[in-house]
Amino acid sequence: MNFSRLLKTTSALTSRWLCSGRFQSTSAAAQKLVDVSVDSKTGVSIVSLNRKPVNSLSLELFKEFCGVMDDLESEKVRGMILKSSCDNVFSSGLDITELYPHPDEDRFHAFWLWFQETWIKLYGSSFPTVAFINGHAPAGGCVLAISCEYRIMLPYYKIGLNEAPVGIVAPDWVVNSLKSVLASRKAEQLLTSGRLLDTQEAFDIGLIDKIVNNEEEALARSEEFFSTFDNVPKLARALTKQQVRKNEISKLIKNRSNDAKLFLNHILRPETQKIIGSYFKSLKDRKK
Numbered sequence: 001m002n003f004s005r006l007l008k009t010t011s012a013l014t015s016r017w018l019c020s021g022r023f024q025s026t027s028a029a030a031q032k033l034v035d036v037s038v039d040s041k042t043g044v045s046i047v048s049l050n051r052k053p054v055n056s057l058s059l060e061l062f063k064e065f066c067g068v069m070d071d072l073e074s075e076k077v078r079g080m081i082l083k084s085s086c087d088n089v090f091s092s093g094l095d096i097t098e099l100y101p102h103p104d105e106d107r108f109h110a111f112w113l114w115f116q117e118t119w120i121k122l123y124g125s126s127f128p129t130v131a132f133i134n135g136h137a138p139a140g141g142c143v144l145a146i147s148c149e150y151r152i153m154l155p156y157y158k159i160g161l162n163e164a165p166v167g168i169v170a171p172d173w174v175v176n177s178l179k180s181v182l183a184s185r186k187a188e189q190l191l192t193s194g195r196l197l198d199t200q201e202a203f204d205i206g207l208i209d210k211i212v213n214n215e216e217e218a219l220a221r222s223e224e225f226f227s228t229f230d231n232v233p234k235l236a237r238a239l240t241k242q243q244v245r246k247n248e249i250s251k252l253i254k255n256r257s258n259d260a261k262l263f264l265n266h267i268l269r270p271e272t273q274k275i276i277g278s279y280f281k282s283l284k285d286r287k288k
């Protein structure tokens, strides 16, 4: 089966969840969680995550984001820049309220499948992708950034995969995305320590590609990246990218339901609930 078909193929169980209209709240449908605009100078699409205050990643945001990715694929855009509309935060990662307290099993299953779907569409997109990390990008926020091809970040923010300190093990598709950016040893150090790096440290180890001081510079650096493909036929570029990334994507596509079940079981364990609960409480207490 060719890769484009594989990307569209999913198990019957998975498609039942992805296609069902369940968990579509009317207020969420009315509020735009993902904004899209086009840079008139360059023809590049700018996709801004817009779930205030910190772009925590909910089921509704994932669904809307996947719809945007489908539109960009069919419009055959020149490139995409992923950024945030929230002050100081690119994305604060998975919405912890999807995980705690004791989530509804059906909703969590759907949530996890849409998280996978987001990764598949972003990591496997045919067009070039840049993450403009214009704020903190912990955990799931970092996953979005490393799924893009190129990362540009503002100074003095934090990025990393801080799951281990809260007793969580990242799934292999997340680990492998990180290993597609960093050498295996660096990826292991980052994951096992769960340390969040500041912008300069992230640049020094190669987690990000450029540091910029403002959005104008970010757009200019993104344009330099996109223009490296100007003389490459679009289809050849897309197929080559997908050739490089297809093993990881195929592995997840074949294992989606199982991956979701594994995480559901893990999240529902009383010990995990307890750890996430105290972590969430500490987040809330910080401001008191």
Ligand SMILES: CCCCC/C=C\C/C=C\CC/C=C/CC(=O)SCCNC(=O)CCNC(=O)[C@H](O)C(C)(C)COP(=O)(O)OP(=O)(O)OC[C@H]1O[C@@H](n2cnc3c(N)ncnc32)[C@H](O)[C@@H]1OP(=O)(O)O
Residues within 6 Å of the ligand: 053, 054, 056, 057, 088, 089, 091, 092, 093, 094, 095, 096, 097, 099, 136, 138, 139, 140, 141, 143, 162, 163, 166, 168, 169, 170, 171, 174, 263, 276, 279, 283, 284, 287
């Ligand atoms: C923790 C359990 C993890 C379970 C994961 C399971 C499997 C995963 C394995 C790997 C795959 C990748 C998945 C990763 C998991 C995650 O993404 S879990 C989320 C982890 N995120 C974080 O640890 C970041 C937490 N947030 C912060 O550190 C800060 O909020 C910030 C991003 C640095 C911003 O700081 P700022 O001062 O600007 O804002 P506040 O802290 O005041 O936040 C405002 C408001 O928003 C609430 N909030 C923040 N983050 C989240 C979140 N991720 N989910 C839900 N709510 C969040 C915060 O509590 C404040 O609420 P208020 O006090 O009621 O106003």
